[in-house]
Amino acid sequence: MQSLTNRSKVVSNKKMTWTERMYIPAILAGLRVTIYHFFKKKVTIQYPEQTREHSQYFRGRHVLKRDEEGRENCTACGLCAVACPAEAITIVAEERKKGEENLYREEKYAAEYNINMLRCIFCGLCEEACPKDAIYLTTTISTSDYHRDQFIYTKDMLVEGIQDVDRIDISSRRTGVREGAM
Amino acid sequence: MELIIFKICLVLVLFLLSITIAAYSTFSERKVAAFMQDRIGPNRAGPFGLLQPLADGIKMIMKEEIMPADSNKLLFILGPAISMITALMTSAVIPWGPDITIGGEKVQLQVADINVGILYIMGVLSLGVYGIMIGGWASNNKFALLGAVRASTQMISYELAMGMSIVAIIMTTGSLSLGNMVEGQNGWHGMGWNIFLQPLGFLIFLICAFAETNRTPFDLPESETELVGGYHTEYSSMKLGFYLFAEYINMFLSSAVITCLYFGGYNFPFMDMVQANTHEVLFALICVGVFLAKIIFFIFFFMWVRWTIPRFRFDQLMNLGWKVLLPLSIVNMLITGAVILYNQ
Numbered sequence: 258m259q260s261l262t263n264r265s266k267v268v269s270n271k272k273m274t275w276t277e278r279m280y281i282p283a284i285l286a287g288l289r290v291t292i293y294h295f296f297k298k299k300v301t302i303q304y305p306e307q308t309r310e311h312s313q314y315f316r317g318r319h320v321l322k323r324d325e326e327g328r329e330n331c332t333a334c335g336l337c338a339v340a341c342p343a344e345a346i347t348i349v350a351e352e353r354k355k356g357e358e359n360l361y362r363e364e365k366y367a368a369e370y371n372i373n374m375l376r377c378i379f380c381g382l383c384e385e386a387c388p389k390d391a392i393y394l395t396t397t398i399s400t401s402d403y404h405r406d407q408f409i410y411t412k413d414m415l416v417e418g419i420q421d422v423d424r425i426d427i428s429s430r431r432t433g434v435r436e437g438a439m
Numbered sequence: 440m441e442l443i444i445f446k447i448c449l450v451l452v453l454f455l456l457s458i459t460i461a462a463y464s465t466f467s468e469r470k471v472a473a474f475m476q477d478r479i480g481p482n483r484a485g486p487f488g489l490l491q492p493l494a495d496g497i498k499m500i501m502k503e504e505i506m507p508a509d510s511n512k513l514l515f516i517l518g519p520a521i522s523m524i525t526a527l528m529t530s531a532v533i534p535w536g537p538d539i540t541i542g543g544e545k546v547q548l549q550v551a552d553i554n555v556g557i558l559y560i561m562g563v564l565s566l567g568v569y570g571i572m573i574g575g576w577a578s579n580n581k582f583a584l585l586g587a588v589r590a591s592t593q594m595i596s597y598e599l600a601m602g603m604s605i606v607a608i609i610m611t612t613g614s615l616s617l618g619n620m621v622e623g624q625n626g627w628h629g630m631g632w633n634i635f636l637q638p639l640g641f642l643i644f645l646i647c648a649f650a651e652t653n654r655t656p657f658d659l660p661e662s663e664t665e666l667v668g669g670y671h672t673e674y675s676s677m678k679l680g681f682y683l684f685a686e687y688i689n690m691f692l693s694s695a696v697i698t699c700l701y702f703g704g705y706n707f708p709f710m711d712m713v714q715a716n717t718h719e720v721l722f723a724l725i726c727v728g729v730f731l732a733k734i735i736f737f738i739f740f741f742m743w744v745r746w747t748i749p750r751f752r753f754d755q756l757m758n759l760g761w762k763v764l765l766p767l768s769i770v771n772m773l774i775t776g777a778v779i780l781y782n783q
Contacts, residue, residue, distance in 0.1 A: 284748060287747045287748060294476070295474045297477055299478060301479045
């Protein structure tokens with residue numbers, strides 16, 4: 258069969274010559290290879306201190322955005338939950354009461370917004386489906402845990418903070434998606 | 440009296456040295472493995488990970504001690520104990536440096552200069568397999584038993600070739616005492632090493648040393664891929680630690696014996712000029728340092744080979760031992776004898 262690359266070698270069962278049967282030259286060649294690697298530059302990335310650079314389109318942990326006045330963008334329309342191929346998102350909607358205008362941008366909001374991170378496949382379809390600019394995938398790597406119930410991320414874990422310092426920057430994500438879509 | 444105190448001190452120092460070197464061998468084994476695989480290896484415990492052996496030791500001691508219900512309790516405990524004792528016993532006859540004078544008396548840097556030192560080493564080495572045998576047998580486990588049987592078969596097969604290559608060395612040096620053997624190699628300004636006289640013998644001895652210490656490519660007794668853990672499958676906690684420790688101490692002492700027999704022990708190039716110009720004690724310390732450096736190189740070599748060569752199959756191991764090494768070592772002995780006879 259024609260090989261796809263030119264790297265394949267034809268294997269033969271030919272009888273080994275006397276020097277080959279001594280194995281010593283082969284062993285020395287092997288020792289040379291390992292000692293060469295001994296002095297080579299190491300490829301290890303020491304994870305907590307150093308991190309590998311992510312691609313521009315990296316999809317990590319979710320965030321629920323607020324608008325400029327600190328009101329939650331999400332209106333609990335449920336499009337993200339419908340779009341989700343892994344069925345990881347569950348939403349309980351509620352009507353906004355009087356006096357809550359500073360908390361929620363529109364008349365309806367998500368009382369509960371759970372993402373099961375064990376189901377989530379980080380495809381980013383929820384983000385694409387969202388008409389209200391509410392959900393985004395950040396570049397943060399979602400953490401590991403010891404218990405299964407810790408992987409259901411509730412709303413208080415997902416919504417970004419009101420203060421400027423607590424806001425999560427997703428501007429690269431916005432441009433990234435647009436370029437990626439085109 | 441002074442002599443006895445000095446010897447006791449020497450024994451203590453040797454004991455601590457063996458333990459320390461074995462502990463740091465476990466660490467450097469992991470480091471060497473990592474470096475040869477383009478990794479960094481353990482580096483979190485202390486600076487450069489140097490406290491790793493300590494952490495490993497504490498872990499070993501704190502682990503739960505499990506004894507198989509159907510095992511023979513006495514033999515189960517005896518196994519690792521014998522391994523450890525025989526491993527530590529070997530260091531008694533190794534000459535660590537030249538003689539020094541303490542209080543007007545000439546003292547050897549050697550615990551016991553018995554006149555059959557090399558035979559003593561061979562004897563203790565073959566005792567070492569009892570620890571493995573008994574441990575594997577007492578575990579009442581098929582993997583452990585298979586490992587133990589492999590260990591003893593291997594030991595018997597390779598001890599013959601090893602003995603024959605040693606006979607050739609004894610013929611050239613004319614002595615059974617390790618002290619005399621090392622002293623005899625100080626010709627040519629400290630470069631009269633036996634390796635130049637016995638290259639073939641050295642190769643055979645080296646291969647046999649790998650087999651005797653159960654190191655790759657001869658690590659069949661504990662081959663993880665086939666026998667789970669081999670003879671120490673059922674062992675846990677510090678008993679397992681003793682087995683692993685014994686292996687590393689054996690490696691250290693095999694390196695020492697190889698150095699003594701073939702690489703001139705504490706002899707180094709131009710040592711006679713250094714001796715003439717330095718104080719006696721300082722010179723002895725330099726010699727000990729040189730000896731240790733050679734040993735450390737051989738320990739590194741053991742590890743280097745481990746991460747290069749894959750394991751033998753059992754029939755290949757037997758073929759190599761009986762059909763290649765044994766005839767070769769006999770031929771080597773005959774050639775040595777003929778050359779000695781011709782030169783007389």
